Amino acid sequence: MTALYFAIAFLFIAVIGLGIGFFILARQIGILFERIAPMGALVNDSGPRVGDTSPTFDLPSLTGGKVLIGKGANRAKLIFFLSPTCPVCKKLLPILRSVRDSEGNWLDVVLASDGEADKHQRFINHTGLTDFPYVLSTELGLGYRVSRLPFAVLLDSNGVITSKGLINSREQLESLFNAHEMGVGSIQGYLENTQA
DSSP: OHHHHHHHHHHHHHHHHHHHHHHHHHHHHHHHHHHSOOOOOBOOSSSSOTTSBOOOEEEEBTTSSEEEESTTOOSEEEEEEOOTTOHHHHHHHHHHHHHHHHHTTTEEEEEEEOSOHHHHHHHHHHHTOTTSOEEEOHHHHHHTTOOSSSEEEEEOTTSBEEEEEEOOSHHHHHHHHHHHHHTOSOHHHHHHHHHO
């Protein structure tokens, strides 16, 4: 009988110890989540700044028609810089379709790149991008100082840059829209200002 009491007492102490350990770990996870802020689009400081008026471009689209970027476009634009050889760009194409469908009442999604038109036309046909405006322009990439892909620039209807950055995930793409709605240049900038 003494051994049974001893085992019950030991198990009772073990359960209390596990409960205390669980609450300590839960608290540490909460502290960790407070320290690690959500990552937005990775903003670079080169090129036109958020709040500047975009350079104006009037470019032919490989999928037909012309695309006006900048002042006078009268609609907000998301310019998404991509490459046919970029695996992350290909992964983000379904997300861009979703953005175009859900935000199409106020936003145009424009795909942009440079290089040989034949190569891009094959990419458009292979990936089913015929319903997106797709422009080829070295000057457009240089105008925004795009050095890495995939990169996106969000312009308001007046051609003002509201957010921009390197995009590697849905969350980073959505951070451009969050920054636009909050009236800040980037989510990182907003978090730095609130923590200061």
